[in-house]
Amino acid sequence: MDSVNYLSQFGLSRTAIRTKLLEILYIAEEALSSKEIESKLDDDVDRVTLYRTIKLFEEKKIIHKIVIDDQVTKYKLINSQKGKEHPHFHCTECDKVLCLPDTPLPSCKLPDGFSIQAQSTIVEGTCQNCNN
Amino acid sequence: MDSVNYLSQFGLSRTAIRTKLLEILYIAEEALSSKEIESKLDDDVDRVTLYRTIKLFEEKKIIHKIVIDDQVTKYKLINSQKGKEHPHFHCTECDKVLCLPDTPLPSCKLPDGFSIQAQSTIVEGTCQNCNN
DNA sequence: TTAATAATGCAACAATGTTGCAATAATAAA
C-alpha cells in the first residue's frame, strides 16, 4: 500500500500519524476501536490527534465507522472491492468485528413521506474460534 | 396501563421512579434517550438512579435499547404486539427514532462455524415532518 | 408496627470524545 499516494488522492498531506493509521488499518483484518489503534501506535502519540485523524478519515470516506454498542465504536478501511453497504458481525466473546459482504441489507418499508440516507446492521453472535 | 401489575409481573417492587419511567415510555410514541427521559422526570431525580432503573428494565426485557450512534442511545418499551426484531428509523433532522415493524431483518449468510444471537438495523434518513 | 431487605442519593471516579490555543511540522514560492 502506497500511503503517500493514498493520502494525496484524498487531498491530505502526508504526516506520521496518518501514514501509521493507514498502515495499521490496512494490516488489520478486523475493524479496530480507537483504543486498539492507540495500543498499536507509538506511545508518544496524543489521544486528541488520533481522534482528529479518525474523524478526518471518516469525513474523507477513507474509513467506515461501525457502532457496536454505546461504548464500543470500531473503524475499518473502506475497501473498494466490497464497497457497497453490508452488515457487520460482532463476536460477543472475543469482540472482533468482521464484514459480512455476502449478505444484502434489507429493503425497508418506510412510511409515506420518509426518505432513506443510509442503513447499518450489526449482527451479534460468536465466531468460529470462540465456538470451539 | 397498570404500572403496579406491570412491575410485579417482572418481579419488581413499585417505586416512584419505576412507575414514572414506565408512564413516560408508555406515553411516548418514539424511543427516548436518557436525557429526554430525565427532562420529563421531576428535577429531584438522581441521574444515577435513572441509569440504574434503565439498566434494570433492560435486564428484565421491559425496554429495548437502540444504539443510534456513539453518543445517542434510546430506549423503547417492548411491545408484545410487535414483539419480533425489527429495524429502527432515525431521523437525522429531528433525531426521532421510530420502529419499522413491517420490515423483516435480513437473514445473514454467516461464515462456517459462526452462530448468531441477535441483530439490529438502524435506518438513517429524514421523516415526513422534516421532508416538508 | 417493626425487622429485614431493597432502592435511592451523594460523591467520586472512569471512559470517550471535544475545544481553544500555542508550538511545531509540512508545503509552496523565491
Place this chain on the structure above:
DNA sequence: TTTATTATTGCAACATTGTTGCATTATTAA
C-alpha cells in the same frame, strides 16, 4: 536551499455518558 505561509499537532481543560461504594431512606413481609 531557505523562507513564508498554512496545516497539523500537543497540551490543558472541559463535556458527556455511564459506573461504583457506601450511607440513608423507602418498601415489603411478618
